[in-house]
Amino acid sequence: MAKQLLALGNTVIVTGRNKEKMNQAKEQYPKLHTYSVEVTDIDSIQDLYEQVTRDFPTLNVLINNAGMMNAIKFQTAKAKGIADEVNTNLAGPILMTQIFLPHLLQQKEAAILNVNSGIAYFAFDKAPIYSASKLGLHSYTQSLRKQLKKTPVKVFELAPPRTSKPMFSGTEEDNASVDRVPEVPISEVVRKMIDGIKKNRETIVPGMSKLLKLVGKIQL
Numbered sequence: 001m002a003k004q005l006l007a008l009g010n011t012v013i014v015t016g017r018n019k020e021k022m023n024q025a026k027e028q029y030p031k032l033h034t035y036s037v038e039v040t041d042i043d044s045i046q047d048l049y050e051q052v053t054r055d056f057p058t059l060n061v062l063i064n065n066a067g068m069m070n071a072i073k074f075q076t077a078k079a080k081g082i083a084d085e086v087n088t089n090l091a092g093p094i095l096m097t098q099i100f101l102p103h104l105l106q107q108k109e110a111a112i113l114n115v116n117s118g119i120a121y122f123a124f125d126k127a128p129i130y131s132a133s134k135l136g137l138h139s140y141t142q143s144l145r146k147q148l149k150k151t152p153v154k155v156f157e158l159a160p161p162r163t164s165k166p167m168f169s170g171t172e173e174d175n176a177s178v179d180r181v182p183e184v185p186i187s188e189v190v191r192k193m194i195d196g197i198k199k200n201r202e203t204i205v206p207g208m209s210k211l212l213k214l215v216g217k218i219q220l
């Protein structure tokens with residue numbers, strides 16, 4: 001995503017917890033700017049907000065991309081792992097938005113893009129907390145869009161299908177069933193994301209995610 005956004009001439013800031021990974025990204029793409037943040041920690045987001053808005057006063061796009069997916073069996077799962085997943089996938093984007101919103105509202109044009117998942121549309125029992133937190137993110141994104149309707153901040157949602165960087169890792173049997181779902185190259189998902197934004201499409205649902213959305217409607 002950063003690579004394609006840079007190629008379009010944008011100033012791109014990437015964030016994460018792992019400095020080594022960010023340094024590697026910067027080595028590969030020297031124009032990238034990198035900052036540390038823990039999206040589940042309000043103080044860490046506040047620090048990021050202060051640094052980034054000081055260094056880039058015209059920052060006008062927030063992409064909430066951090067996410068994690070755990071294969072969970074409720075009989076054996078640990079509460080801490082469940083809390084981390086809800087906090088990263090749902091509380092993280094909500095808190096990031098809340099803290100960056102005053103700055104975005106001051107810009108002439110701005111956007112928030114929440115990276116969701118095709119799995120948001122139906123109950124995927126092999127990764128149930130991922131599925132539930134992404135459905136929550138979908139609902140939050142819709143409310144946010146309604147509340148910001150008369151402001152300069154547009155709200156987009158990307159629901160990628162299974163990509164060439166699979167997130168799921170469970171039992172051999174569970175993996176085999178997930179492996180039947182075709183993978184889409186991330187570069188293609190990002191191209192569709194950029195195209196969707198250019199066309200002002202609020203919800204961008206590439207490839208197989210459209211089918212998941214349909215299955216979800218039948219399931220619910």
Ligand SMILES: NC(=O)c1ccc[n+]([C@@H]2O[C@H](COP(=O)([O-])OP(=O)(O)OC[C@H]3O[C@@H](n4cnc5c(N)ncnc54)[C@H](OP(=O)(O)O)[C@@H]3O)[C@@H](O)[C@H]2O)c1
Binds near residue numbers: 037038118
């Ligand atoms: N991969 C897929 O097939 C797929 C499909 C549909 C949707 N998605 C969605 O796409 C997004 C990106 O997924 P990915 O496949 O790129 O996952 P990934 O390779 O695991 O990357 C997740 C990113 O989020 C950051 N991150 C995770 N927890 C964080 C936290 N608590 N605070 C700050 N940063 C955090 C990680 O950085 P650090 O490690 O440096 O913290 C990493 O850069 C997720 O929202 C995911 O749900 C992915």
